[in-house]
Amino acid sequence: MSNIVSLKNVVKTYQLGETTVEALRGLNFEIKKGEFTALIGQSGSGKSTLLNLVGCIDHPNKGEVYFENQNITELSESKRSELRNHKIGFIFQSFNLIPVLTVYENIELPLIIRADVSAKEREQRVLSALQDVGLEKFRDYPPDKLSGGQRQRVAIARALVTHPSLILADEPTANLDSATAHMIIDLLTELNQKRKTTFLFCSHDEKLIGRVGRVVRIQDGVIVS
C-alpha cells in the first residue's frame, strides 16, 4: 500500500517566553492508505503537534510533510484550506461544533463552501453521514441538547461528509466516559473498515490500544515504536 502521509526530518519548536521547546526533533513518520493508526504518548510528547502538521493546520520549522506525495509545506494558505476541505477530516477533543447550527447543519458545514457538490448531493451525503453515526433522529437538534458521545458522533459525521482521504482525531475520547469512549473507537474502526478511510488519532488512553490496527508511540518528540 502507498503512503498517504510521510514526514521527513520534521522539527517543530515553540517559543515559551525565553525558552525554546522542541516538540518534534527530526521526526520521520509514514501512514499507509487505509490504516487505522493510534498515536500514543504522554502529555507534551508531541502527538498533537504531529497531528497538526499532518492536518495542515501548522507549519514545521524544518523538514517536509508529504500528503499523497505532495509537499504540503510549500502550499499557499488558500491551497492548504482547499486541501483540508477536500482531503482531511478533523475530530476534535472538545467536539468544536457550531452551537447555533443544528446537527444536520453542522455536518453540512464543510460542504457549504464546495462549489463542486450540488445541493442534492450535499443532502444525500449529510443524510448518509447521519445514518453512519446513527443520529438520524437528532438531525434538527442543537448541539447543546446532545450528550457528549452524541456530539462526538456529530463531529465524526462532519469529518466523514467530505469523503476525505484521511481523518485526524485529537484525543477524541478524552472528554467522554470509558463506555462512550469505547463506542466511539468502535465506530471509528467500523467506518475505517466500511469506507476504507485512513484514520490517525492520538490518545494517552492505553486502554484503547488493543482496539486499533497500528500503534505508534511518541516520546519527547521522536517515534519510539
Next chain:
Amino acid sequence: MMFYWKLAWRNLVRNRRRSLATASAIIAGYAGLNLLGGYILRVERHLRVNAIYVNRAGHLSIYKKDGLDRFLLKPKKYLITSDELKIINETLHDLPQVEFSTPSLMGVGLLGNGDKSVPFIATGIEPQAEQKAENHPELKKWAKELVSTRDKDDPYFTQVNPDAISITKDLGVLIGRNTPFQNLSAAQKDLQLAGLTYDGDLNAVNATLQFQHSTGFALTEDTSLRAPYSLLKSLYQTEGATSVAVFLDSTSSIKKTTQQLEQVFKDHHLNLEIYPFNNDKISLFYVGTMGFLYMMAGFFIFLIFTAAALSIVNSMTIGILERGREIGTLRAIGFQENDVAWIFTREGMLLTLTSLGIGLVLTQIVAALVNASNIRFRPPGIAGDMQFILTPDVWMCVMIAIPLFLISLASCYFVSQRLVKKPIVDLLVN
C-alpha cells in the same frame, strides 16, 4: 448564501446581550444624529424661506454692479433702468426654472400720520409677486409664523387698492397705530410717505395702512414698510428698480440660472451682477447663523459618531475575539480566511441594518412627540417666538446611516480579518 445569513442571524440572537448593547449604541447614536440633523434642517429651511420669500430677496437678486453696496447712497447711478428691466424680464420669462420674478425698489423716508413722522425702510415689489411669495408652499411649510395676516382675496393683491401699505407691528406702535390695522377707521388708516426722489427733490404720496407683516428679524422690526412697486415708483419718481428678485423652482437651479443670466448680461453688455440668497451681503443673518450651526453640528456629529463608532468597534472586537475557537474550527474544516471574515461581517451588517431601522423609527417617534408638544422658544435675533420643530428628512437620515453602516462593516471586517490570520492551532486552543 442564505446559509451564511442564517448563521449570522442566529449568532446575533445567541449573543443577544452583547447584540443588544451594540444595537443600543447604534440606535441611540443614529437617532441622536437624525434629530440633531432634523433640527438644523428645520432652522436652515426657516431662515432660507425667510431670506427668499419673507424678505423678498428671491433665490437670486440682480443688482447693478456695486449697486448692492451703494444704491442707497447714489440711487440714480445704481438704478436698474427700465430698458435693462425689459431685457431681464424677457430672459427670465424664457427660463422654465423661474417660478416668478419682480423688480424691487428700495428706499428710505418718513412715515407720517399728520401729527408725527417716523423713519422707514421701504421695499416695493409687484403685488402679484407679493401674493405668490406670501402664498408660497415653502413659506407655509417652514415658516408659517411669518406669513402675514392677509388672505389671497385681499384687494392689496388684486391691485384694487394701489396705495395700500403694510408695516410691522412695532412701526405701527411708533406711528400710533395698533394692530389689527383692519379695525382702524378710514381716517386712522390714512398715512403719508415722504422721501427724496432720485433727483434729490422732496416728494410725498398718500398711503393706506392696510396690513401688518413681520420681517422675521428683531433688528428691522420697527422700520420695515412694504408697498406696491408702483407706489414707491411714484414716491421716488423713477421707472427703474433697485434690484430684480428671481424666485426659482428649487435652490438646485441657482447655479444654472446664474450662468444663463450672466451669459445674457454679457451678450447685451449689461453691467449687472447676480447674488444668490445665501450670499452674506444679501442674507447676513442666514449665512452667519448657519455658519455657526454647521460648526456646532459638526462638533456634535463628530462626538456622537466617534462614540457610536468606538462602541461598535469595541463590541464587535470582543464578540469576535471570544469566538476564536469557532474561527479555528471553520478554518480547520476548509473555510478560507475571507469566508470566515465575511461570516462575521454579515453579523455586523445585520445588526447595524436592524439597529438603523429601529433608530429611524425612534427618530420619527421622538420628532412627532416633540412637534406635538408645541415647545416654543425665542432664538436670538428673531422677531417673535417660534416652535421647536424637528424635521428629520428621509434623505438626510439615509446620508447619516451610510457612514455608520460603513464604520460597522469595516470594524467587523478588519477585526475578523486580523483574527482569521492567526495560526489555526492558536485559535483552536482559544
